[in-house]
Amino acid sequence: MPMIINGREASVPTDARVSLLDFVREHLALYGTKKGCNQGACGACTVLVDGERVLSCLALAVQYEGREVTTIEGLAGGGLHPLQQAFIDHDGFQCGYCTPGQICSAVGMVDELRRGVPSYVTKDLASTSVSFDDDELRERMSGNLCRCGAYNGIVDAITDVYAEQGA
Amino acid sequence: MIELTYSRATDVDDAVRRAAEGQGRYLGGGTNLVDLMRETVETPSALVDVTGLSRQVEPTANGGLMIGAAARNTAVAEHEVVRSGYPMLARAIVAGASAQIRNMATVGGNLLQRTRCTYFYDTDGSRCNKRAPGDGCDAIEGFNRMHAILGASPSCVATHPSDMCVALAALDAVVHLRNVSGERTIGMCDLHKLPEDRPDIETVLEPGELITAVELPAPNPAERSTYRKVRDRSSYAFALVSVAAALELDGDRVAGARLALGGVAPKPWRARRAEEAMRGRPATEATFLEAADAELADARPLSGNAFKVELARRTLAAVLEDLTEAGRA
Numbered sequence: 047m048p049m050i051i052n053g054r055e056a057s058v059p060t061d062a063r064v065s066l067l068d069f070v071r072e073h074l075a076l077y078g079t080k081k082g083c084n085q086g087a088c089g090a091c092t093v094l095v096d097g098e099r100v101l102s103c104l105a106l107a108v109q110y111e112g113r114e115v116t117t118i119e120g121l122a123g124g125g126l127h128p129l130q131q132a133f134i135d136h137d138g139f140q141c142g143y144c145t146p147g148q149i150c151s152a153v154g155m156v157d158e159l160r161r162g163v164p165s166y167v168t169k170d171l172a173s174t175s176v177s178f179d180d181d182e183l184r185e186r187m188s189g190n191l192c193r194c195g196a197y198n199g200i201v202d203a204i205t206d207v208y209a210e211q212g213a
Numbered sequence: 214m215i216e217l218t219y220s221r222a223t224d225v226d227d228a229v230r231r232a233a234e235g236q237g238r239y240l241g242g243g244t245n246l247v248d249l250m251r252e253t254v255e256t257p258s259a260l261v262d263v264t265g266l267s268r269q270v271e272p273t274a275n276g277g278l279m280i281g282a283a284a285r286n287t288a289v290a291e292h293e294v295v296r297s298g299y300p301m302l303a304r305a306i307v308a309g310a311s312a313q314i315r316n317m318a319t320v321g322g323n324l325l326q327r328t329r330c331t332y333f334y335d336t337d338g339s340r341c342n343k344r345a346p347g348d349g350c351d352a353i354e355g356f357n358r359m360h361a362i363l364g365a366s367p368s369c370v371a372t373h374p375s376d377m378c379v380a381l382a383a384l385d386a387v388v389h390l391r392n393v394s395g396e397r398t399i400g401m402c403d404l405h406k407l408p409e410d411r412p413d414i415e416t417v418l419e420p421g422e423l424i425t426a427v428e429l430p431a432p433n434p435a436e437r438s439t440y441r442k443v444r445d446r447s448s449y450a451f452a453l454v455s456v457a458a459a460l461e462l463d464g465d466r467v468a469g470a471r472l473a474l475g476g477v478a479p480k481p482w483r484a485r486r487a488e489e490a491m492r493g494r495p496a497t498e499a500t501f502l503e504a505a506d507a508e509l510a511d512a513r514p515l516s517g518n519a520f521k522v523e524l525a526r527r528t529l530a531a532v533l534e535d536l537t538e539a540g541r542a
Contacts, residue, residue, distance in 0.1 A: 062219035062260060065247070085248050092313055098287075101313045104247045108219050109240070109262055155312065163291040166307045166448065171296045188448035189311020 047112040051076070052120025058111045066110055067091045067102035070117055078118035078146045082191075089190035092147035092154070093117050099154025101189075118146035121153065129153065132203035140194035151190045152204045158186070159208075178209050215253075221262040225391055225425055228263050232421045233393045237261040239423060241283070241322030244314050249327065253336055254344055264319060267426065270295070276431030282321030282389075282424045286377065287312070289320060299429060301438035301457050305380035308442040311449050321424040324378060324388065324404065325416065328371035328479075329451055330360065342368040343412040358517035359451065362525070363509075364478040369412030370515060372476055373405060374451050379475035380440055381427065382483045383457040389426040392419060398428075405480035412479070435468070436461045437536045442475070443528055452476030454525045460496075460536040467491045467500065470533070474508075477525055484508045487529065496537045501530035 048055040051074060059069055067084070070076040070093070082090030084103045091103040094116040121127045129149050132138070139145045159182070162174030167185045176182060183201055192200065218235065222228030231237055238257035240246060241264055249255040267281030270292050278294055289295055290306040306315065309323075332339040332351045340349035352360055352370050360370040378401070386401040405416050418424075438459035444450040455475035461468040470491050472484040487508035494500040505526040512522045 062217045063215075063250075085251070086244060086314060089311065089313060098316045099313045100317050101244070104242075104244045104314070104317065106219070106240075106243055106247060106260075109243065109264065151313065154316075158287075158312065161291065163287060164296060164303060164307055165312075166304065166442075168307075171300045171303050174293075185448050186312055189313045 049107070049110055049112065050114045052115070052117060058108050062106060062108045064107045065103055066093070066100075066105035066107045066115070069107035070102065070115070076117050076119050080143055080146055082144065082147075087191075088144070088147075089151060090144050090147040092151040092190065094150055094154055097154070097157055099151050116150070118150055121149065127153075128207050129203065132207045133200070136199045136203040136206060137196065138199040138203040139192070139196050144190060144192045144194075148187070148190045148192065148200055151187060152200075152208075155183075155186045155204075156208050178205075180205075215256050216258055217250075218259045219262065220260070221265055223265065225266060225423065228261055228266060229391055229393050229421060229423055231259075231261045232423065235259040235261075239263045239321075241319035242285070242314075242317035244310070244318045245322065245326040249334075252334055254327075254334060263321070263423065268319075273428060278429040280320055280427045280429070282319060282426055284320050286310075286315040286318045286320065286323060289377075290315070298432040299380075299384065299438075301440045301459060302377070302380040302384060302429070305376045305440040305442075305455075305457060308440060308452075308455070309376035320377070320427055323375055324381075324424055324427070325418075326375055327415070329374050330371035331356070333371060343371060343408070343415075346411065346413045353515065356517060357515040358520075359453070359476075360515055360518055361478050362512040362514050362518060362521045363474075363482055364407045364480065365513065366408045366410065366412070368410050369408035369479065371408075371412070371479055372451075373478065373480050375481065376440070376442060376452065376455060376475055378405075378481040379455055379473045380457045381429075382481035383438075383459060383471045383473035385430055385471070387428040387430075388424055389428060390418065390422050391425050392422040396425070401427075401481070402483045408479050433459070433461065436471075437540050438471075439532060439536060441528060441532050443524060454521055454528050456525075456528050456532045458529070458532045458536060460533060460540065462496055462537065462540045465495055467494055467496050472508075472529065474525060474529070477512075477521055484529070486510075491533075496533075498530055498534055501533040502526065504533075505529040 080090040082088035237259035240260040268284040442455040459471040474482040487504040490504040490507040
């Protein structure tokens with residue numbers, strides 16, 4: 047069974063050692079997904095699998111046979127995804143290296159918020175209605191490091207796109 | 214090049230058979246094993262993917278909860294019954310790693326994750342008895358502020374990195390195991406071993422044995438519980454000290470408590486001495502500090518982590534005071 051990447055079928059590699067990150071970059075020439083630390087510490091390689099955010103550097107491609115993978119290239123149908131535009135509008139980056147991971151991560155995060163997934167800063171764990179505030183957002187995005195320190199712009203961009211929708 | 218084969222287990226029998234035949238290593242979400250393989254700390258020749266096995270989270274006949282070992286960390290933390298009945302566990306899980314990693318990591322894999330001691334990872338430049346038994350330990354005289362103050366040995370001072378396991382130890386969870394010769398269960402507190410002179414042997418699992426589920430006993434409705442993690446930055450960092458605590462009050466006195474510490478020992482550290490020291494005593498700061506002192510009496514800090522003794526003492530007392538206040542409110 048092939049993997050579906052950004053709506054297109056791709057045969058998974060026969061070499062089990064190939065990570066999902068190397069697969070999309072080196073085999074499929076989708077260079078939007080970035081290799082930062084390659085050890086699960088920075089979040090630059092974040093992609094969506096069946097809508098959930100994961101780290102493609104710690105994923106063996108062969109494990110994701112039959113799954114739907116979305117990288118930054120596949121996020122918008124055409125033009126820019128609203129979050130991509132918001133990152134531009136709010137200076138949500140400087141060098142831009144962490145940006146594809148930040149944006150994919152934020153899209154996955156919003157889905158988690160809507161589902162009511164708790165975070166470490168959620169006060170009432172029993173409630174499935176999680177507030178969309180800066181503390182929640184920063185905690186939930188902590189898996190994506192930005193060495194330029196564009197965090198304020200990133201928070202503003204995500205808030206701009208999603209806060210009004212109540213996450 | 215290290216040859217590597219990959220296969221996907223269709224059920225538990227299939228998994229244990231594949232592992233037994235091919236000397237296979239079980240693969241969950243890969244968040245730890247893939248990294249260890251890349252660093253050549255681990256060099257398996259065969260992987261048996263067990264993420265397709267049970268990820269059910271369902272009530273047991275005696276009011277507890279059975280969690281399939283392939284359940285993702287996020288799925289457990291967001292489960293309604295875990296959030297309402299086992300808040301300590303839900304909070305411990307979301308205290309660990311990042312959202313991306315929690316979406317990938319399985320419960321079984323979390324139990325078997327390995328230390329993040331940098332000397333363990335440094336295959337080129339460091340001695341490590343856990344990686345190469347008999348080689349020596351460079352952490353004991355090295356940078357060891359993240360290392361253990363309890364339960365360590367002259368051969369290894371590494372800590373167990375999990376948050377979830379600390380809560381499971383306090384909750385008296387039961388781990389279900391299976392291999393080709395049959396199945397058995399083991400208490401969470403007995404799953405991991407202290408290093409002694411064989412730090413490479415981290416659990417009581419036999420070769421090829423597979424964790425199939427983690428069972429939680431029925432929650433005690435009279436208990437209040439939580440998990441607090443103290444770390445170098447406020448998120449996405451391993452614990453300096455963490456505390457899983459469940460407290461039952463009888464008026465102004467402690468009826469009972471279940472306590473475990475993370476970040477301070479080679480295994481999730483059930484603090485039974487502290488539990489005993491508190492029983493029947495007034496639920497006050499003085500009692501909680503004395504209980505912490507009882508637990509930490511055997512602490513043996515290293516050159517860089519003496520701060521952990523005081524940090525563990527105060528964090529334990531602070532968490533218990535918060536639970537006492539919440540119980541009165």
